[in-house]
Amino acid sequence: MKAFAALYRELDASTSSLAKQAALQRYLQTAPAADAAWAVYFLAGGKPRQLVPNKLLRLLAQEAAGLPEWLFDESYEAVGDLAETISLLLPPPTDQHDLGLATWVEEHLLPLRALGKADPDKLPDALRAQWRRLAPEERLVYFKLITGGFRVGVSRLQVTQALAAVGGIDTKRVAQRLMGYTHIAGQPSAADYAALIATETSGELNQKTSGQPYPFFLAHPFNVGIEQFDAVLGAPADWLVEWKWDGIRAQLVKRAGQVWLWSRGEELVTDRFPELASMGEALPDGTVLDGEVVVWREGKVQPFAELQKRIGRKTLGPKLLKDIPVVLLAYDLLEWQGRDQRAIPQAERRVLMDELVTQLQHPQLIASPMLTGQSWQDLARQREAARSMGVEGMMLKQRQAGYGVGRTKDVGTWWKWKIDPLSIDAVLIYAQRGHGRRASLYSDYTFAVWDGPAAQADRKLVPFAKAYSGLTDEEMGRVDAVIRKTTIESFGPVRSVKPTLVFELGFEGIARSSRHKSGIAVRFPRMLRWREDKPVEEADTLGTLAALLPS
Amino acid sequence: MDLIVARPEGLYCAAGDFYIDPWRPVGHAVITHAHSDHARTGHGSYLAHINSEGILRSRLGDIKLQTLPYGETLERHGVRISLHPAGHVLGSAQVRVEHRGEVWVASGDYKTEADGTCTPFEPVPCDTFITESTFGLPIYRWPTQQALFAEINAWWQRNADEGRASVLLCYAFGKAQRILHGVDPAIGPIVVHGAVEPLNAVYRAAGVTLPETLRVTDPGVTPQLLKRALVLAPPSAQGTPWMRRFGNYSDAFASGWMQLRGTRRRRGVDRGFVMSDHADWPGLQSAIAGTGASRVMVTHGSVAVLVRWLTENGLQAEGFKTEYGDEDVSDQAAIAPQPEAPENPADEASA
Numbered sequence: 001m002k003a004f005a006a007l008y009r010e011l012d013a014s015t016s017s018l019a020k021q022a023a024l025q026r027y028l029q030t031a032p033a034a035d036a037a038w039a040v041y042f043l044a045g046g047k048p049r050q051l052v053p054n055k056l057l058r059l060l061a062q063e064a065a066g067l068p069e070w071l072f073d074e075s076y077e078a079v080g081d082l083a084e085t086i087s088l089l090l091p092p093p094t095d096q097h098d099l100g101l102a103t104w105v106e107e108h109l110l111p112l113r114a115l116g117k118a119d120p121d122k123l124p125d126a127l128r129a130q131w132r133r134l135a136p137e138e139r140l141v142y143f144k145l146i147t148g149g150f151r152v153g154v155s156r157l158q159v160t161q162a163l164a165a166v167g168g169i170d171t172k173r174v175a176q177r178l179m180g181y182t183h184i185a186g187q188p189s190a191a192d193y194a195a196l197i198a199t200e201t202s203g204e205l206n207q208k209t210s211g212q213p214y215p216f217f218l219a220h221p222f223n224v225g226i227e228q229f230d231a232v233l234g235a236p237a238d239w240l241v242e243w244k245w246d247g248i249r250a251q252l253v254k255r256a257g258q259v260w261l262w263s264r265g266e267e268l269v270t271d272r273f274p275e276l277a278s279m280g281e282a283l284p285d286g287t288v289l290d291g292e293v294v295v296w297r298e299g300k301v302q303p304f305a306e307l308q309k310r311i312g313r314k315t316l317g318p319k320l321l322k323d324i325p326v327v328l329l330a331y332d333l334l335e336w337q338g339r340d341q342r343a344i345p346q347a348e349r350r351v352l353m354d355e356l357v358t359q360l361q362h363p364q365l366i367a368s369p370m371l372t373g374q375s376w377q378d379l380a381r382q383r384e385a386a387r388s389m390g391v392e393g394m395m396l397k398q399r400q401a402g403y404g405v406g407r408t409k410d411v412g413t414w415w416k417w418k419i420d421p422l423s424i425d426a427v428l429i430y431a432q433r434g435h436g437r438r439a440s441l442y443s444d445y446t447f448a449v450w451d452g453p454a455a456q457a458d459r460k461l462v463p464f465a466k467a468y469s470g471l472t473d474e475e476m477g478r479v480d481a482v483i484r485k486t487t488i489e490s491f492g493p494v495r496s497v498k499p500t501l502v503f504e505l506g507f508e509g510i511a512r513s514s515r516h517k518s519g520i521a522v523r524f525p526r527m528l529r530w531r532e533d534k535p536v537e538e539a540d541t542l543g544t545l546a547a548l549l550p551s
Numbered sequence: 552m553d554l555i556v557a558r559p560e561g562l563y564c565a566a567g568d569f570y571i572d573p574w575r576p577v578g579h580a581v582i583t584h585a586h587s588d589h590a591r592t593g594h595g596s597y598l599a600h601i602n603s604e605g606i607l608r609s610r611l612g613d614i615k616l617q618t619l620p621y622g623e624t625l626e627r628h629g630v631r632i633s634l635h636p637a638g639h640v641l642g643s644a645q646v647r648v649e650h651r652g653e654v655w656v657a658s659g660d661y662k663t664e665a666d667g668t669c670t671p672f673e674p675v676p677c678d679t680f681i682t683e684s685t686f687g688l689p690i691y692r693w694p695t696q697q698a699l700f701a702e703i704n705a706w707w708q709r710n711a712d713e714g715r716a717s718v719l720l721c722y723a724f725g726k727a728q729r730i731l732h733g734v735d736p737a738i739g740p741i742v743v744h745g746a747v748e749p750l751n752a753v754y755r756a757a758g759v760t761l762p763e764t765l766r767v768t769d770p771g772v773t774p775q776l777l778k779r780a781l782v783l784a785p786p787s788a789q790g791t792p793w794m795r796r797f798g799n800y801s802d803a804f805a806s807g808w809m810q811l812r813g814t815r816r817r818r819g820v821d822r823g824f825v826m827s828d829h830a831d832w833p834g835l836q837s838a839i840a841g842t843g844a845s846r847v848m849v850t851h852g853s854v855a856v857l858v859r860w861l862t863e864n865g866l867q868a869e870g871f872k873t874e875y876g877d878e879d880v881s882d883q884a885a886i887a888p889q890p891e892a893p894e895n896p897a898d899e900a901s902a
Binding site for chain 2: 012013014015016065067068070071074075078079080081084085088089435438440473
């Protein structure tokens, strides 16, 4: 635990990726395999189920620090992170330990969940006994493991690279072995860690029975003007063009009579989509498809909000399955007849996939249609239909491209050519302090539009969206200063401010909503621009917002 | 009427007709210490501790200045005034004001842990204590001097071993000298920014032991030497061309605000060392308790928090509105480096 806490400190302290890489490798080379197994799990983004309710943790910490609730809350507001707040407030340790990370996780942390269920009265004493033994610098890591907000500025790719360096093997192989490693119920052992960095086996190169998916190939945003398309991309004939679907990216793996459905967050979601699992059973062994899970009704893709209704449910009753049916819109074939197809060109993989889809004739498997155009201008015209079709734009895939690992361009490129966001000028009316890097800064805002035209004397501002991204640090600092000066009232962490600030907000989609005061819900709202030139009276109205609703 | 009240010009004692650290020009000013947000220009006459004289004169020019050693009393219109160590920076003082048997103490800025570069803080018994509250939240608890310097030395040593300069950003007046006094000079040479050296001279003149310091323009300061050097520079030097000469350096920032990961990361430096010349939360509590005061007036910082906390703990507490460096300013300062280098060494509020 001490070594892992030291690694955390070192990673957290440095802004240099070289220094971070060196620190990771140093740790992995010296840590016992059982500890390294868990370190990789957490650093690569693994998160066990909530071990202790945050509420209880706050209460116990408050009690131990001898503080009233309001002062704990004030402290939390200033710090912006629960684990950090608690580790700063607790009294010094009265005991010590020399246990490793694996022992801490397996024998002390993970059992807290079961204890909380079986005997909740014993939970407070168990927690107190644990943190009393931990040095201040270990406590931050300890509480981060409990609250699950383990972010330390190391990407999964960096962890992959460190493992590859330590094992002396290919990064892509490690990426593949890491798939599923960070599962929510994962219990990585010393043997699992050894397997991550082990020499590649012949069995691994011919995987007939494993449920492992391939690392997803990710697209790059394409933001050049249409007049430059020919110069940058060449002729449209060199590209496969498809719609960019707004669903869940997924790989369907069928091997040795079994089906696995993996989401891009490499979560195993087979159980969430039984109709896709049963479709997968109809596929021949040794098949891996890449595509998008979407809700599909009357031959049309449905808004993402529909899919969310399914993701959020614990149990999937027959009614839900009937009302919100999903399909896999397949667009790539990564494995066929047990052979890895990723090195063969995109266009050839697509031909094979289309044959497969046609032969299978399954209602839950649809080939994502290919679009053709005489010219890029022609395709740009077709792309104008994107919004009404409920898609985000187009995907452009090099016909010769292999299927790469992650967001790379070494074997060919996928571009996402998204439609411009919808936008509206809105007024900032509430502000809240941010978290992490933005702790103590008012960086999370609620925006409103007018409920009537300027001529209407008693018109009011109606909140309709929250946004916290899109400003530079410098702009955010200035906005923060204005918020502090124009505060009307503070309610806990939230301040209402005198309406003086106008921003152009961009968003990807818009739908009617009975849950919102404005009657409208927008998807992915963010600040495009601070309209310092615009007085609040000229901000947009509910009318302008409603006009953007799809008919 | 209270012996000391908050006026638009500053904290005012009517009986003695003088102000304490006023921020607008007044007739007679008692100055707690020479940081620029407490010692401003334009007052008719000044009273300060004897060790503040050099810096006040160099910053404010030809002023009418009277000085006092700690503990000596001066009478003004029947009000007894004396200065007592505040442990903040060289010459920093708490102002004790006594009139008709009632005693008030204005702390200015203070720190309770001794650091070896200025006379340590002494609690002064009083009826009413005026306290700052810069770090008035329980999350602020400083490491001991020993732990702090072990960390700074380890960072410097590792950089020196790996052949790169260690640039430590810190305020030129107080913080820089504390670092000089506390680090292990055996690790390598120490180079200071032009804003720091004049203040070193003041400290040395006052009898504070500081290791040898070099300027980048000194003969013998070669790129080779810089690779093992500890470099002290004011925060405003961050991102300026002056820093280019250090090549591939590691940078760090010394401030109490570095206690939080968020501010540390916003600063954009490799390391943040938790070092403040203000009291931490336990320091504020012990200082307040040490005075035995039943009434506490809270100035600049977490005023509302400290007032509520003290009230809930049975004291009579109120907020005093002042224009000293406050929490928001320091937060802002942590976001982006100030564009201009300070002309004057002491022209920065300390945090």
